[in-house]
Amino acid sequence: MTNKEVQARHAELCRQLHHHSHRYHALDAPEISDAEYDQLLQELLEIEKKHPSLIVPQSPSQRVGAQPQTGFKQIVHRRPMLSLENAFNAEDLREFDTRIKRLLASDEPIAYLCEMKLDGVAIELVYRDGLLQHASTRGDGEVGEDVSANARTIGAIPLQLKPDAPPLLEVRGEVYMELAPFRQLNTQRREEGEKTFANPRNATAGSLRQLDPRITARRPLTISCYGLGEIEAEQPPTTQLEMLQKLHAWGLRVNLETLFLAEDIEAVITRYQKLQTERDNLPFEIDGLVVKVNSFALQQELGEKSRTPRWAIACKFPPRQEQTVLESVRFQVGRTGAITPVANLRPVNVSGVTVSSASLHNWDEIARLGIRVGDTVIVERAGDVIPDIVKVLIEKRTGAEQPIPEPTSCPACGSTVAREEGEVVPRCQGLSCSARLKEALKHFASRGAMDIEGLGDRFIDQLLQLKLVTNVADLYHLTREDFFQMERMGEVLADKLLAAIAASRQRPLERLLFGLGIRHVGAHLAKVLSRRFGSLDNLCLATFEQLLETHEIGPQVAASLLRFFADELNLEVLRQLQASGVHPEASAAPQGVHLAGKVFVFTGKLERFSRSEGEELVEQQGGRASGSVSKKTDYLVAGPGAGSKLAKAEQLGVKILSEEEFLNLLHDQTTGE
Numbered sequence: 036m037t038n039k040e041v042q043a044r045h046a047e048l049c050r051q052l053h054h055h056s057h058r059y060h061a062l063d064a065p066e067i068s069d070a071e072y073d074q075l076l077q078e079l080l081e082i083e084k085k086h087p088s089l090i091v092p093q094s095p096s097q098r099v100g101a102q103p104q105t106g107f108k109q110i111v112h113r114r115p116m117l118s119l120e121n122a123f124n125a126e127d128l129r130e131f132d133t134r135i136k137r138l139l140a141s142d143e144p145i146a147y148l149c150e151m152k153l154d155g156v157a158i159e160l161v162y163r164d165g166l167l168q169h170a171s172t173r174g175d176g177e178v179g180e181d182v183s184a185n186a187r188t189i190g191a192i193p194l195q196l197k198p199d200a201p202p203l204l205e206v207r208g209e210v211y212m213e214l215a216p217f218r219q220l221n222t223q224r225r226e227e228g229e230k231t232f233a234n235p236r237n238a239t240a241g242s243l244r245q246l247d248p249r250i251t252a253r254r255p256l257t258i259s260c261y262g263l264g265e266i267e268a269e270q271p272p273t274t275q276l277e278m279l280q281k282l283h284a285w286g287l288r289v290n291l292e293t294l295f296l297a298e299d300i301e302a303v304i305t306r307y308q309k310l311q312t313e314r315d316n317l318p319f320e321i322d323g324l325v326v327k328v329n330s331f332a333l334q335q336e337l338g339e340k341s342r343t344p345r346w347a348i349a350c351k352f353p354p355r356q357e358q359t360v361l362e363s364v365r366f367q368v369g370r371t372g373a374i375t376p377v378a379n380l381r382p383v384n385v386s387g388v389t390v391s392s393a394s395l396h397n398w399d400e401i402a403r404l405g406i407r408v409g410d411t412v413i414v415e416r417a418g419d420v421i422p423d424i425v426k427v428l429i430e431k432r433t434g435a436e437q438p439i440p441e442p443t444s445c446p447a448c449g450s451t452v453a454r455e456e457g458e459v460v461p462r463c464q465g466l467s468c469s470a471r472l473k474e475a476l477k478h479f480a481s482r483g484a485m486d487i488e489g490l491g492d493r494f495i496d497q498l499l500q501l502k503l504v505t506n507v508a509d510l511y512h513l514t515r516e517d518f519f520q521m522e523r524m525g526e527v528l529a530d531k532l533l534a535a536i537a538a539s540r541q542r543p544l545e546r547l548l549f550g551l552g553i554r555h556v557g558a559h560l561a562k563v564l565s566r567r568f569g570s571l572d573n574l575c576l577a578t579f580e581q582l583l584e585t586h587e588i589g590p591q592v593a594a595s596l597l598r599f600f601a602d603e604l605n606l607e608v609l610r611q612l613q614a615s616g617v618h619p620e621a622s623a624a625p626q627g628v629h630l631a632g633k634v635f636v637f638t639g640k641l642e643r644f645s646r647s648e649g650e651e652l653v654e655q656q657g658g659r660a661s662g663s664v665s666k667k668t669d670y671l672v673a674g675p676g677a678g679s680k681l682a683k684a685e686q687l688g689v690k691i692l693s694e695e696e697f698l699n700l701l702h703d704q705t706t707g708e
């Protein structure tokens with residue numbers, strides 16, 4: 036190719052990639068599969084590698100995340116980023132409306148645009164001639180931090196707008212994380228021994244303020260735009276609703292379907308009350324309703340106070356918090372020996388859910404809260420499945436409260452415990468600790484690992500009591516006679532369990548690696564390692580350097596792997612596993628095309644497979660999994676308890692499948708029937 040041809044191809048690839056990114060993120064209506072998108076991106080990366088002069092800031096290649104920074108520059112907002120006054124009920128809203136009418140000296144009903152108040156982090160994006168110049172946080176409203184490098188990694192933030200976008204456009208919006216990917220992120224962090232985030236807002240703030248944009252790039256962030264800073268347009272919008280529609284048309288992501296134009300304040304109140312009951316069914320966290328005078332002319336007339344506009348208000352929802360008492364603390368011993376404190380709470384109903392325990396996380400957290408047994412506390416449900424204690428009511432103390440001591444011996448086996456430097460919890464050092472072994476077996480048999488159906492708590496407890504297993508490899512030596520020693524065990528059940536154990540020998544390498552419970556190796560990294568090394572033997576022989584060369588593997592994980600494979604007892608278990616017929620191979624990367632271009636959404640309680648397994652099956656066949664139902668959704672796979680997504684799919688005429696039908700579809704497609 037001549038230089039000119041290369042340039043033309045590069046421009047064409049950029050155009051196509053921008054187009055498809057917009058279809059996917061802003062319209063939720065992709066035209067090509069993820070695999071096809073990756074192919075285009077790969078071609079672009081190769082061209083830019085050979086011709087680095089073609090790399091421009093708006094190139095789709097720049098989304099992967101630049102080099103770490105040492106700090107954030109400051110950016111002065113051309114117009115201050117205001118904040119909102121709060122209302123808490125219908126009465127406050129009526130007062131707001133009365134004030135506005137008084138200021139406008141009018142009795143006419145006011146039209147308000149109602150927007151959901153997303154619980155994330157405010158950001159400003161500045162576009163010049165359609166190109167993203169920089170992105171900044173709100174800061175103190177006047178001066179924010181330059182988070183451009185991080186914003187560029189967020190797929191939902193366009194690097195380039197549509198050709199009809201105005202020459203200068205400053206957009207404000209909320210960066211946030213949807214609940215499903217947030218919970219997945221926390222699960223992954225739990226598996227990898229990292230601290231979890233208390234709620235999606237904290238996870239968003241932590242991700243956006245990363246000095247290393249490559250970390251931000253791996254976090255499932257998205258954005259919804261809600262306002263303007265400066266704009267230079269030939270025909271500027273005249274209402275809030277028109278403005279948001281224009282932003283959307285220019286290529287920005289706006290949750291248009293969540294907007295509601297109310298003809299007067301009573302319609303706003305109805306919307307506020309209805310939303311409060313629907314709040315739990317949304318795919319993201321909201322903490323209220325933002326109410327804005329729709330007309331820009333009226334907004335201007337009303338003006339602003341020092342930090343808040345007079346034409347808008349945030350009507351907040353009550354937090355999902357209740358008061359209760361910390362009755363006692365129990366200690367859980369995990370499979371790595373980590374001893375974590377768990378609060379036993381006097382049961383309390385928190386917005387429809389009975390809460391009787393909460394994680395206390397670790398002793399740093401206990402010290403931070405200053406919590407004692409007997410204390411009256413405030414518990415909150417926010418995003419994560421596990422509730423949190425947010426506050427101790429010191430004024431309710433009677434003097435009888437007792438401090439929570441750090442255990443000096445393992446509550447399960449009595450072995451000594453040690454808290455190493457830099458660790459926030461003590462660990463049981465007993466290698467034959469039954470609690471550790473129980474957790475290790477449960478994890479090994481779990482769905483994401485070796486998936487041994489039926490081998491749950493009850494049988495694992497008995498296997499341990501009868502001393503039939505001392506490590507995971509022993510599972511493969513169990514006989515019918517062994518099982519007959521157990522309570523409530525018949526022939527049928529014993530054979531079923533034996534068959535499930537036997538079937539697990541066929542699981543791919545990544546499942547075994549995950550199942551071994553190596554510290555910091557969760558399901559995702561297990562897959563990365565399995566693809567890179569291909570076999571247990573190769574991984575076992577890998578050097579520190581080879582491990583570090585693997586994308587996503589850092590020094591902490593590499594050191595943990597070396598420690599694991601240096602331990603003679605671990606090697607013996609691996610030898611026993613291999614001797615009993617467990618010879619896992621790495622599963623191949625996505626290959627099929629049977630579902631190419633098809634978009635699937637999973638909802639409800641899935642019983643045959645987890646959501647991530649379902650999504651993986653779809654992706655393996657070239658399809659795409661999405662979190663929300665839209666016109667472009669081809670199939671909704673619905674389990675029991677499906678709610679709003681099912682209703683929406685029915686309304687849009689999307690084909691609805693049961694889990695069974697989904698599996699049949701896959702089977703038919705892959706066998707060509």
Ligand code: IVH
Pocket residue numbers: 116117118119120150151152153154155156157173209261262325344347349
């Ligand atoms: S408007 C001039 N609209 O809430 C108006 N804010 O307390 C300034 N937020 O800092 C903000 N959703 O982070 C507006 N639809 C929405 C919003 C929203 C969430 C956040 C935003 C802001 C805070 C205001």
